[in-house]
Structures are given as C-alpha cells and as structure tokens.
Amino acid sequence: MKQATQLAAFCGDPVCTDRAPAFRKHFGVLTATLLVCAPLLTAASQTPPAPAISPPATAAPPDDGHWTMPAKNYASTRYSELAEINEGNVKNLQVAFTFSTGVNKGQEAAPLVIGNTMYIVTPFPNVVYALDLSKPGAPMKWKYEPNPEPAAQGVACCDVVTRGAAFADGRIFFNTLDGHTIALDANTGQPIWNAHIANINIGETITMAPLVVKGKVLVGNSGGEMGVRGWVKALDAGDGHVVWTAYNTGPDKEVLIGPDFKPHYDMDKGKDLGVTTWPPEAWKIGGGNMWGWISYDPDLNLIFHGTGNPGPWNPDLRPGDNKWTSGIFARDADTGAAKWFYQWTPHDLHDYDGINEQVLLDMNWQGKPRKVLVRPERNGYLYVLDRTTGEVLSAKPYGPVNSSKGVDLKTGRLIENPDKLTGTGKVVRDICPTASGLKDWQPSAFSPKTGLLYIPHNNLCMDEEGVEVNYIAGTPYVGMNVRMIPGPAAIAAPSRPGISPPKNPPGALKRISRCGAARS
C-alpha cells in the first residue's frame, strides 16, 4: 500500500483529484507535487531493497553508454545512468563542438550515439550526418542525402519534422517525409535498402522515428489532418520488405484483430468495430495515424503503440466511437496481431491524438506487483495501465482539463463535458487542453533513482468552431477553426470567464520554466 501511494504521488496527489478548485491552481500544484514528492520516494525506497518502481530489466538493460534509439531503451525511460557529470562538476562544462543541421525547421530528433559516432537526422530534406566524436570538433564522417520529394512539404500537417533514427546491427534506420524507410550502413553511410511505403498524393508522410524489434523495423504513417488511414508496418531489417501491416481503422482482418484479441473493456469488444463505429466508408478516410512512439516488452513479446486522432476534426461528420483512433494497441511483436486495445478518447472532439510515449514500469499496485505502462496522454490524463490486459489502474489529470470530467474506471470510458462539445457552426470557447494536448509528442522521462516521471507539457486552451469540409485526397480534411489561448496560470493573461489567472502567477511561472514545460 505504501508503494501504491507513491505512484499516486507522481500522477496527482489528493489535491489534484479535487478537480473544481484544482482547475484554477492546478499547474502550480502539479509541479509542486513533482518536486515535493522526490524526497518522499527516496525515503520510502530505502526500506525495500529493490526500487519500488522500475522498468523491466529486459526492456531497460543496464546502461552501456550507447544511445541507439530515441527512447534510450524499449521501456522508453529516456534515462541515462552515466554519472560522470554531477552537481559538483557541471559548472565546468564547456562547448566542445557545434554542428548546424542547416535546416531552419523544427528539430524533433534526438541524436544517436553509438561508440564514438553521433548520428543526426535533420528535418526535411532528412539528411543523415555521422560525426566522429573521437576527434576535436567532431568532424563529419559521412552524410547521406535521400533527396525526398519537395512536394511532400505540402502534405506535412505540422512542420516538416522527423523524430529521429534508430540503430541496430550496424545499420541506421530512418524515415523520410515523402514516405521512404531507408537503411544505411552505420560505418560508411551507404544505403542498403530503401522502401517506399507511404504515398504523398493521398496525404501520407512519415515523421516518426522507427523502432527496431527482433529484426523488424516498425514504422507508422502521418496524415491525420489529411484524411489518411493510419497504419503500422513491420519491415524486415535485412531487406526492407513489408512483413505485416496493421491498419488502425477498418475491418478486423486489416486491423490484425483475431482470436488473440482480448480488450479489457466492453466498449472495445465486438466484430469489425473499426467499420461499425463510423458512418459508411468514413473509416477509409478516418485517420488514426501512428506518428509517435512505440515501446516493446520482450517478456510479453508485445509492442505498444498509440493511434492518432480521427479525421476530420469536425465530429459531426463521424458519429460513433471511431475505432480504433485515439487509443492504444498492444500487438504481438512477430505477427502484429492485436492483443488488446484501449481507447483514451472515444469519438474525439478536440484532436487528441493518442500517440504519446508509453513508459513501461514494474511496480506494486495496491499491494500486488503489476506490469504497467504509464502514459501522459494528450487528453490531459496520466494513465497507468496494466500492460498485460489494458486495464486502467489510474487516470488522473496532470494539468488543467475541462474538455472532460474524468475517466470512469469501471467502463474505462472518458467522461465528456457536455459544455465542450464541438460541431458545425458552433463556437465553443475555453476548451482545455488545446488541440496539441496537455502534452504533445515531446516525450517524458522516468528516473529509477527518484521514481519520478518528468513530463514536458503544454499549458494552452482553445476556442473551436466546426466548419464544413470536403474530402479531397491529399488535401487537408479538418473542418475546424481553432484559436489557441494561454492556459490558466501560464502567464498573466486577461481573465476570461471560466478560467481565472492563478493567485500567485510569478511563482507559477518560475515553476514552469524550471520544469521545462509550456513548450509546443
């Protein structure tokens, strides 16, 4: 029980669960919690020999000093055990070298470091650089220019970014904006294979970082704002051929839902829900893309990936739960067969993609050891799921949320706020969080030392107005006017009905900068 309360401490203390008053001062409360509960955990973890909360050893092996994937390890802790830099010597750090990617666009890709080489992949035009860290100034060893189609920039909804590369078996794997997955020889930069798997003419791009699991390169597509049907593909790491494709909408057969599929909640049970929870044919242009992060549990042999928002944003065009969008799948790593699914946001109204990172942890929950995954979700809740079944153990807001009123732990369903329902010709104001979520793709990190999850999040709200939209392949399919505004406690914004500025804005602001939040 003691350990159970520890988790409660990092996903929201009792103050946070009192939603009405918490809304006003939530941000300060939350970040204060993050800082305050650290000593609590340290004190508690002195009693048991093993840490109370830790990633599974097979998914997060001891640090070998390399950084082969953006998430550091399959458990996605993004935590380095290297300890050479500490409080005592951090002041001596100096710039060792600088390197310009030459691209003045969003830099969302964490560099990889394998041995003495650093690998960088730039936003479009997706140039890969290898830098020799053993020499002063880190000179370039090689570069590879894939020359993607410039026209791809016209169907990249939200900047022409990439979220990185992955290293495995002497190869660098990365995706290009125009829909190619490419394998390079990590030593020479020579291309080994190049697989064209997404089509810009229907609005598909690829921005996510691939994950290499058991000789397969896992890749998903982007295009939730273009009416693109989402999928995840597994490519053979040896030659790039597609081993399996799992769609995130449509008939069970194409979603790879078979006899092994055992969702925890009734709302996710039924035949061909990827078709029947949509108006006729709408699933074909319904989004549910996979442009975020994948985790892998070697013990369960499961991969975990989220699914993006349904399209279009205007919900009037797609009555129903819109399976399997804005949710999370557990799939067999070899075959892609779905094991379970949970929908964070059924019939999403506000572009709450479900593609954020999931951190795999083992912990005691109400006295029993559980294999969980922790997910700070765009809809504003920090979810703790049993990763063997998809059961929601906890779902508490980690910032200002008024688009929903909580998560029903019996049915697993998000409780909509009827005041924030959007639709055609209707202006709804002060919806929190905003379309980019209380937290967007920017991943969090977990420290086994402190037991804390470090979450970079947004504090923005929005006004929305549904408008008419027509589907034209390869063009935006959104149907929503959006105006973003600062969230409560972000800055001393003019007060608006329903959202009050905090009582102590300067302090709140300080905490924001300290936690590195409020980044979009």
Added chain:
Amino acid sequence: MRPVIALLLSASLALAACQREERDTRPQSALGSGERPTPVTTLEPGGQRPSPTDNKAASFEANAFHLSEGKRLFGWFNCSGCHANGGGGMGPALMDEKWIYGDSMESIHATIRDGRPNGMPSFRDKIPDDQIWELAAFVRSLSGNAPSSAAPSRNDDMMVHPSENRMPDAATLGKSP
C-alpha cells in the same frame, strides 16, 4: 424649392446606386483553362517578352459576387486547411505582402491550377476554371488587394481577422499620402 432640390438630389443618388455590377450568369462550365503560359519569374533576358495577361483576370478581380464566391470556395476546397484564414500553416500566409510566385491574378490562378514545387498541389481538373479565378480574386483580397466596396464583409462566426473589406489597402499601405 429646397425640398425639391433635396428630393431630386437623393433620387439621382438612388438611381446612380442602381447601376448593377456586371455578373456573368452563365460561367464557363468547362473544367480546365486554355493552356496559356503563365510566367513564374519576372526576370526575362532583355525584358522584351510581354507578360501574358488574361482578360478574365480583370472581370473577376474587383467583382463582389466573384469575391464572395471565392471566399466560400476557399473553405470548400480545403484551401483554409493549409493557409488557415490567410495566416498560413502548412502553406504560406496569404494576408501578408509576400508573394513567392507573383501577386498577379494570372500568377495566383496558375498556382492553384498547376501547383508549385514545394507543396502546393495542382487543382487542375478538380476545380472549374472560373472558380479558380474566383479563388484567385479572393486570395488577393486577403491582403487588401481588392476594393473595399467589393471585398467580402464580416463573417457570421468566429472572427479570425478583420473582414476582407476592412483590410488595409495594399496599394497605399505603408506609404505617405
């Protein structure tokens, strides 16, 4: 006498106001336009080549009906998905003074019809030609390049910028009178 003069004056004003804007009630229904070349640059060796103009441009440009149709089509053909309501997003902003491929009606028409290399798709055979001209006229109005008497007025919904007929006149913007 005075009331009579006033009456005459107001009557003549009212009559003058009755002059109706020309509107082509039977627009060209054919998809696609003539294969008239549109220059993508103003740099011509020697400067001898006359830039081709299209006589359609003038008839669409300052016409209130076509401008308001262009505004409707701007949403219906998903232009707003990339260019927002002129502020830009996936595509460049249209309410500023920067024109990557030229600010003429012909250039904008060509951009919509044939696309541009860095992401503007080609809508050839997707949008009837006259509607492309209407879109081009509306796009120009977003940056104050349409007479305020003809440009669309306020929206009935969330106002994202001043209505097109209240945009500062691009011809005099930033210049002393």
